[in-house]
Amino acid sequence: MSNKAKGSRVERELLQFFTDKSWRAARVAGSGVNENTFCDLIAGKAGKAYAIEVKSSKGPRIYITKQQINDFLQFSEVMGLAPVIAVRFNREGWIFLNPAQL
Numbered sequence: 001m002s003n004k005a006k007g008s009r010v011e012r013e014l015l016q017f018f019t020d021k022s023w024r025a026a027r028v029a030g031s032g033v034n035e036n037t038f039c040d041l042i043a044g045k046a047g048k049a050y051a052i053e054v055k056s057s058k059g060p061r062i063y064i065t066k067q068q069i070n071d072f073l074q075f076s077e078v079m080g081l082a083p084v085i086a087v088r089f090n091r092e093g094w095i096f097l098n099p100a101q102l
Helices: 003-020 066-079
Strands: 024-027 041-045 048-057 082-089 094-097
Touching (some): 003 024, 003 048, 066 082
Parallel strands (some): 048 082
Antiparallel strands (some): 024 041, 041 048
16 A cells, blocks of 8 residues: 555544544545645634644654644644644544643
8 A cells, every 4th residue: 555545544434433423524635635735634613723734653753854744733723723733643542732841
């Protein structure tokens, strides 16, 4: 399975996670491919709305560049969405991070 296919599968898994918790969420078309798309999901519930960058890894760490973080933060601010990085290590649960923690 290609990295793109794995990333898409994990994004769909997180989308289902939000749906199961009665949130509304949508995958962003072109994420990871289009140079002007800076998040993977948008999710919201009861006045809370988030731009979400999704990362997964088989190993003990994820990789994200400072430029990716800066673009993601700028996108979130322009859209009026709170930025969140969602991380899932294989066979572990989801971890949600504020980009300021990185």
